[in-house]
Amino acid sequence: MVVAGPPECMGRRRWFILATFVCLFAFSCGTELKVEHKHVDHHLTGYNHTLAKILVEYASAVYMSDLTQLFTWTCSRCSGLTEGFEIIELIVDVEHCLQSFVGVAKDLTAIVIAFRGTQEHSIQNWIEDLYWKQLDVNYPGMPDAMVHHGFYTAYHNSTIRPGILNAVERAKEYYGDLDIMVTGHSMGGAMASFCGLDLMVNTKAKNVQVMTFGQPRVGNAAFASYYSQLVPNTIRVTNEHDIVPHLPPYYRYFRQKTYHHFPREVWLHNIGVGSLVYQVEVVCDGSGEDPDCSRSVAGNSIADHLVYFGVELMCESWRSCGIVMDSLVSEYGKTDLKGNIVLSRDSILRMKTEMNVGEDHV
Structure with missing residues (x-):
């Protein structure tokens, strides 16, 4: 039997529930995202929501397969917060299905480097493969540090690295010693982390910031410790139940031998009830494996992996490592014997000059 309380108590209870919902609604309106800080270590980088919204658009644009539109920054994703970006070099490693660009964002006063992630049509196989990946490469100069062979090779043993380093040097020649921001999604995030480390250690670059989205684990605890000291200005953004940040698996009972x-992680997730749902950004602790962040939920969603801040992070078509390029642009790029392509700023300027000359004679 249910016993009802006095009418005045019932009235107060209804007003309390109504007031609670009104407060929740008022708090959620006009606030796109709430940032919750916890266990912040002051020697590590602070999180900038506005910068994250900008860099995720670069991480999305690098998925474009039309190289002409991408290089000239006229693609469907080459606007909004990234409008006016100038690509210095676009590198496509056809042999290994990799793509990256280096350019200058004048509004950020920075060099931006972006790496493409895994093609979405093959992501299921890639995720299944990650469950069984072993630590199989000793990172040079870091005792006991081991990393994932595939991620390490994708950056260090392909045409990507020399193209990136060359483009960074030329960008500095054109615009001076700018800050460097490195980004990428999924496997592109793994490559971005190796790039940031490479720039700090091997080129002695200063003011390098790395921000990735949906990045998998890339090394063991020893590597993570070295990395956090050498590239402290790093943020890994994870989204809800995104499966990829949970891979390769972390085994807490074998901390020195596991990935x-x-x-620092920043975890995006929704809170609220019914239609009163809004997204929060939790700035996680300095461990890298905060149990109160993405590790507090099951990593079981591919959908959460493919959209961050409402921005799609996937190819615009189901093309298997395919590219589209205007024949005129291809004439001004550099292609090696394996079909790998490098389009540089100097090449496109020469092309535009010659095109203008031709038009004058028509």
């Missing part, structure tokens, strides 16, 4: 994320 381990480096800090």
